[in-house]
Amino acid sequence: MKVAIIGAGAAGMFAAGLISRKGHEVVVFDTNEKCGKKLFITGKGRCNFTNVCDRETFLSNIVRGDKFFQSALAKFSPQDCVQFFEDQGVRTKVERGNRAFPASDKSSDIIKALERFMDGAKVVLNHKVKRIFKSGEHFDVDGQKFDRVIVATGGKSYSATGSDGDGYNFARRFGHGIVDLKPALVPIEVDEKFVSELQGLSLKNVRLTAITKQKSFSEFGEMLFTDKGISGPIALTLSSLINRLDCQFLQLDFKPALSEDVLEKRLLREFESAKNKNLATVMATLLPKRLIKVFLNSLSLDGGKKINSILLQERKTLLKGLKCWTLKYKMLYPINSGIVTSGGVDLKQIDPKNMQSKLVDGLYFIGEVLDIDALTGGFNLQIAFSTAFAASLDF
Numbered sequence: 001m002k003v004a005i006i007g008a009g010a011a012g013m014f015a016a017g018l019i020s021r022k023g024h025e026v027v028v029f030d031t032n033e034k035c036g037k038k039l040f041i042t043g044k045g046r047c048n049f050t051n052v053c054d055r056e057t058f059l060s061n062i063v064r065g066d067k068f069f070q071s072a073l074a075k076f077s078p079q080d081c082v083q084f085f086e087d088q089g090v091r092t093k094v095e096r097g098n099r100a101f102p103a104s105d106k107s108s109d110i111i112k113a114l115e116r117f118m119d120g121a122k123v124v125l126n127h128k129v130k131r132i133f134k135s136g137e138h139f140d141v142d143g144q145k146f147d148r149v150i151v152a153t154g155g156k157s158y159s160a161t162g163s164d165g166d167g168y169n170f171a172r173r174f175g176h177g178i179v180d181l182k183p184a185l186v187p188i189e190v191d192e193k194f195v196s197e198l199q200g201l202s203l204k205n206v207r208l209t210a211i212t213k214q215k216s217f218s219e220f221g222e223m224l225f226t227d228k229g230i231s232g233p234i235a236l237t238l239s240s241l242i243n244r245l246d247c248q249f250l251q252l253d254f255k256p257a258l259s260e261d262v263l264e265k266r267l268l269r270e271f272e273s274a275k276n277k278n279l280a281t282v283m284a285t286l287l288p289k290r291l292i293k294v295f296l297n298s299l300s301l302d303g304g305k306k307i308n309s310i311l312l313q314e315r316k317t318l319l320k321g322l323k324c325w326t327l328k329y330k331m332l333y334p335i336n337s338g339i340v341t342s343g344g345v346d347l348k349q350i351d352p353k354n355m356q357s358k359l360v361d362g363l364y365f366i367g368e369v370l371d372i373d374a375l376t377g378g379f380n381l382q383i384a385f386s387t388a389f390a391a392s393l394d395f
């Protein structure tokens with residue numbers, strides 16, 4: 001059988017190896033001059049290629065498409081994925097939160113292993129596929145004839161890596177529905193001018209809550225201020241949870257481990273021992289220095305005011321600010337800045353057993369082009385590998 005795979009990313013490369021090893025003639029096309037361009041930048045160049053948690057935890061980290069994905073996950077699990085790379089000669093390690101990486105911390109080792117694995121496939125680089133159509137039993141891919149086609153074109157984010165959304169157009173031309181594309185795992189822009197002054201400042205052990213008209217979501221951990229808003233692990237997670245809702249505010253709890261009562265007592269203690277100091281000086285025991293001026297200004301509090309002249313109302317404002325600092329939500333950063341794209345090929349029209357289109361025989365969709373996305377931690381690459389594996393079982 002002659003098989004075309006469009007896209008030499010994580011999903012396409014793995015599928016190419018699996019299918020060519022079954023004796024089929026496989027041709028992989030990619031726009032880029034090399035394979036795995038996005039893989040190269042994953043995990044800050046270290047490639048967090050899977051997450052070796054249990055099945056339930058894995059599924060709970062999927063934002064969209066968890067039910068659909070169950071079957072593919074059962075066929076090729078995170079543990080299978082680690083074993084696969086070990087078998088290919090990549091030593092692996094597991095870090096905090098069950099995140100698996102190559103022991104070398106080099107994503108290029110994962111790419112090289114996949115390249116070796118698919119050495120039986122023909123790879124056509126610098127070829128951006130323009131047209132796929134079916135006539136009779138065969139597919140035509142830019143003038144070449146194939147028996148089956150696998151679309152592994154990825155999402156629409158970080159388009160410089162080659163994934164610029166072509167797969168959605170191919171799917172549409174075959175009659176497939178595309179679930180609205182939204183940015184996911186992306187920074188959040190806020191409607192507060194002062195954030196630009198905080199750019200680069202990171203906060204640990206804080207709680208960030210996104211208040212949408214429908215629901216609130218809270219995450220505890222680390223975040224970072226950007227030029228226009230916030231990023232870092234907890235902001236990225238929230239972006240994926242709210243990207244289809246009407247978000248209004250973000251609230252930051254700087255002291256999530258302390259109840260309001262306990263924090264008030266601490267504040268009183270600090271004030272008691274520094275009656276003649278000014279407010280900004282005392283705040284340095286509670287917040288990072290860089291934040292203090294912006295924080296106090298946002299609450300209309302005077303940092304130069306002596307502690308012994310702080311009014312009860314001002315202390316209450318301060319306390320509220322520390323537990324619940326409100327930032328007006330503006331929007332998510334654009335799709336291109338997202339770690340992944342939410343939305344994609346409608347799962348209702350895809351067979352979860354083998355990723356084959358229910359509309360067109362012999363047409364398959366794998367990886368991020370599908371309407372499946374997950375949180376950070378290696379889940380998205382596992383989705384690419386498991387869906388590729390499920391498709392390969394049909395060959």
Ligand SMILES: Cc1cc2nc3c(=O)[nH]c(=O)nc-3n(C[C@H](O)[C@H](O)[C@H](O)COP(=O)(O)OP(=O)(O)OC[C@H]3O[C@@H](n4cnc5c(N)ncnc54)[C@H](O)[C@@H]3O)c2cc1C
Pocket residue numbers: 006007008009010011012029030031032035036037038039041042043044047048049050127128129130152153154155157158161162163164165166167338339340366367368369377378379380381382384
């Ligand atoms: C900065 C960053 C860091 C990330 N880190 C992690 C991480 O550590 N762990 C994790 O699990 N996930 C991570 N992800 C997400 C993960 O990289 C993707 O979910 C995954 O690569 C999707 O695999 P894929 O094979 O479906 O698509 P891709 O890897 O995007 O591959 C698609 C390929 O298709 C090619 N293509 C597209 N259109 C055409 C066409 N018309 N003709 C020919 N070729 C075409 C593209 O050139 C591309 O090479 C990260 C993403 C980014 C942007």
